[in-house]
């Protein structure tokens with residue numbers, strides 16, 4: 493699990509002769525594009541929604557910033573923020589799950605890997621949620637599953653559309669069977685929501701994998717994705733080892749999935765709010 497919680501390393505330009513203290517300050521100022529290795533000024537990139545100015549790569553984008561950018565200004569009302577995870581099975585790996593939860597909450601500033609609530613997109617009422625990938629790789633435990641369920645239940649009760657941004661490594665293994673049960677629970681809540689005949693728009697971010705891809709993320713009436721997002725159930729390495737074949741170029745990336753009819757559209761981050769408004773207007 494360790495690689496899920498790793499934050500992108502920020503690299504200061506190597507040719508600058510700076511001492512350690514200054515270097516750590518520099519690391520906060522500069523970010524390195526994972527795709528093209530371009531060193532970019534963090535403030536400038538934030539202005540253009542964390543998209544690399546050199547190659548257009550969509551870098552990680554904080555969940556709260558994303559929600560604020562997509563929703564009508566001031567319309568977001570966060571709900572269920574009182575839900576906090578429990579260590580139901582007393583799980584211990586390299587450290588105790590309860591300690592991991594505490595330290596992750598402190599480092600990330602969220603109680604679990606999902607933010608949910610209600611708001612409006614271009615005037616359309618939505619029940620909305622977004623994964624926090626920084627929190628244990630956006631893994632889905634009982635709290636994430638419950639919050640996703642409530643997104644659909646609220647959309648059902650308020651007769652409005654549902655929108656979910658997914659970015660997840662899958663089920664949270666530290667919660668064992670309680671984590672796996674969330675696949676069925678969220679899918680059942682979505683099935684009940686269908687009776688109000690409002691759209692559920694699923695937006696898959698980089699990466700959307702495992703139990704999240706295998707449940708509600710791929711059950712959207714409309715499925716959108718960000719460019720070059722890794723989307724799939726098992727990772728490409730696991731599949732290659734299992735089938736003993738080399739996978740085709742671009743396998744499990746948004747562009748490949750669009751070509752094969754698995755998603756409906758790839759939307760640039762800057763166009764997403766307008767695209768969602770358009771879809772909700774047509775279908776909501």
Ligand SMILES: [Zn+2]
Pocket residue numbers: 525526527528529530544545546547548549
């Ligand atoms: Zn780049």
